[in-house]
Amino acid sequence: MSSKSDVPGVAIITGAASGMGRATALAFAVAGVSGLALLDLNEAGLTETKDLVHKDHPSLKIELYTVDVTSESSIISAYTRAKEAFSRIDYAVHxxxxxxxxxASADCTLDAFDKQNNVNYRGLWLCAREALRIMRTQPLDHEAYPDANIAPxxxxxxxxxxxxxxxAIASQSGIPAYCGAKAGVCAITRSDALDYxxxxxxxxxxLPGVVxxxxxxxxxxxRQFMMENPVKKATPMRRLGIPEEIADVCVFLSGNKASFVTGASWSVDGGFCAGFSYE
Structure with a gap:
């Protein structure tokens, strides 16, 4: 691995079989990680992501873990195995x-509510908990990677x-459980930032917009609803984001160039949360 890497070390990524998770894996590879632990329930998608990364980075160590984020034991097993495979985990992107x-709430079943929260909120918290348990036992990265020339x-x-x-900030009608779960993610992010x-x-x-x-x-x-409503009516840039635009921000925030940023919620949304634009 080059000492010029923006992100020396190992990244673990959930939801890596497609979309933003896949784009984030590719972005970390370009930025110079030495290893990737990729997690998803979709085993075939994980293999495809691995093949895409290896196309341009054939020597990069990649481990795949089929994981159900609604299962505590599944998550604990995957993070434990990743720690054993790589010896440390430097970056976790959930x-x-x-x-x-x-x-709307009056028409939302308990099963639908629980499904949203079990994946988007509870599942993410379980993953973050395991990442924190691993990271707090590790030496600082400027000690672990002296050739990376990271300032102490x-x-x-x-x-x-x-x-x-x-x-999480600007709710949308018809999906209250989703909006609540995503707001919860921001809250536990702030709490964990304070605690650690x-x-x-x-x-x-x-905080992605419409991607x-x-x-x-x-x-x-x-697709038609998205284009006619949150994109054309509520996104000032009047276009969809692409997964790579989210991934690039994730990689930047993960690395040492963002060393004084913690507890933040970064909007990457074409202006969606900034307010209305009538142009």
Whole structure:
């Protein structure tokens, strides 16, 4: 690995089989990590992500873990195995998430509510908990990677990025459980940032807007709704984001160049959360 790497070390990424998780894996590879631990329930998608990374980075060590983020034991097993495989975890990006159109609260079933929260909020917290448990036991990265020339004041034991949503700030009708879960992600991000700042672990959230992934293209009807409403009416840039635009921010926030950033919620949304634009 080159000493010029922006992100020396190992990244673990959930939701890595597609979309923003896959784009984040590719972005970390370009930025110079020495290893990737990729997690998802979709085993075939994980293999495809690995093949895409190896196309341009054939020697990069990659481990795949089929994980159900609603299962505590599944998560603990994957993070433990990743720690054993790489000896340390420097960056964790938690991208795994779902959205279902369950309707307004009076029409939302308990099963639909629980499904949203078990993946988007509880599942993410379980992943973040395991990352924190690993990172707090590690030496600082400027000690672990002396050739990377990391200034001691920028050194960290680890960095966590939790993927929330612009809908944590500006809610959308018809998906209250999703909006609530994503707001919860921002809250636990701030709490973890406070609790682990003195242990030199940074915790931040990234809030994507409407991004061109399966979630916005699961059917022609969903795509049409997205384009005509949150994109054309509520996104000042009047376009979808692309997964790479989210991934690049995740990599920057993970690395030592963002060493004084913790507890933040970064909007990457084409202006969605900034307000209305009538142009």
């Amino acid at each position: 991208c795994a998430g779902i959205v279902t159109w369950q309707g 004041h920028r050194g960290q034991k680890g960095s966590i990025i939790n993927i929330s949503s612009g809908l 700042a003195t242990q030199r672990i940074r915790v931040n959230a990234v 061109d992934t399966y979630m916005t293209n699961s059917s022609p009807e969903v």
